[in-house]
Amino acid sequence: MGKLAHDHTAEDCVELVTIFQNLAKVDLETVATLVTHHHYKNGEYLFSAGDTADSLIIVAHGQAKVFQMSANGKEQMLRVLQTGDFDGEAALFSNSEHNSFAQALMDTDVCQISRQDFQKLMQETPEMAVNMVNALGRRISELEQQNTEVTTASVESRLASYLLETSAGLDEEIFTLPLKKKDIATYLGTTPETISRKLTALANQGMIQKISNNKFKILDSDRLMMID
Amino acid sequence: MGKLAHDHTAEDCVELVTIFQNLAKVDLETVATLVTHHHYKNGEYLFSAGDTADSLIIVAHGQAKVFQMSANGKEQMLRVLQTGDFDGEAALFSNSEHNSFAQALMDTDVCQISRQDFQKLMQETPEMAVNMVNALGRRISELEQQNTEVTTASVESRLASYLLETSAGLDEEIFTLPLKKKDIATYLGTTPETISRKLTALANQGMIQKISNNKFKILDSDRLMMID
């Protein structure tokens, strides 16, 4: 019944993910038995709006975009789930449906725990609940930050922040944008055309370098931060 | 040492507040012993940026606005704490400073629990931690919703939503906006002038009625919801 020790994906789930950090070894083993994992190829859906939302979904490796569909059929980007990020909705509210979509942007490994198991886990492992509270708190800060930016800063400034965030934590000088311009646009609250123009503007001002369509190099991060 | 049974404010704290709901009677009594309470008059500050953030702050009665100060000295509204709402920052992250201000908008009663006590409470009362996770989850949903609106909808639409939210849950036909136009403006990501004009526009279209400067009446909530 138990997972094998060489089941790397299951290990990733409990090791990589912040909400499972600082847990006692026993608890980690418990978690491992409750977790199932799935693989998604680029473009496949982790879940869709209307699906029953009955489990916590954690990205063990890869990237997935989470977006909503508005009444007129337009996509609204919510966020990109990176390795270690999770989608909370399902685990938090009882018997709800997903109101958003999640789609893999590359080959992606996902861990899942059913809401029931997860709630029990929190009851039995307060450490775990505290971790969860911290993770949610961090997400709230992010969202408040993002809200402030959207209501305050110009598109050029928001785009600059986005480039800095996206490139952060990468060793590589040159980085690839995971999203299409259309998605970046709805994420930043603007249009693909404006993204195009502003990227060109930033390049002309010597702050970034366009390598290809979706590959860029940051040339002057200080100046990017100062925009607006 | 224990609180008296007639200490209404302390009771309010544990009874009104969602994160203390569904707790066993014993736990409620524990909570009551850990809580201190304070009263603030209109305009007084609950905390300021730079203050040590070492306790969870819960509004037992009244209203307070939470805002940040940008580099150039402009206020950016973050949210209005209503009765039962809390400011999490302090309780969640260790030894941090407040990066925002909270100011009472009317006579306001506040309950406080030190972070230390609150963390211990979560460890010992998993129910409590689960409540907290739920509360934070709800806040995340709100913020995501708000984000989507700001990036998607016109000012007129956002203002309409704001009016509907603000008036919701009030029996009274006529309601008073708790915030000054300046604050509503930064909250919605626009300017006081635009707020003024859009309110006039909504009134001209017969969707709302201006009673006075900050008193309004919703005439056609259906149409308000449909804007944009």
Next chain:
DNA sequence: CGCGGAATTGATAATTCTCAATCAATGTGG
């Protein structure tokens, strides 16, 4: 090699901001 989605570019329109002036409301001290 050519098809098709994505990106770019251009021209124009719409929304919202900014700045400035005026007006209203609120509170204060004599």
Next chain:
DNA sequence: CCACATTGATTGAGAATTATCAATTCCGCG
């Protein structure tokens, strides 16, 4: 209780940013 000061709200006119619509162009892929 009134004149004055102060702060907030409104209105107008012009400017700026960004959206929209349309036309190419680019690029990956079968």
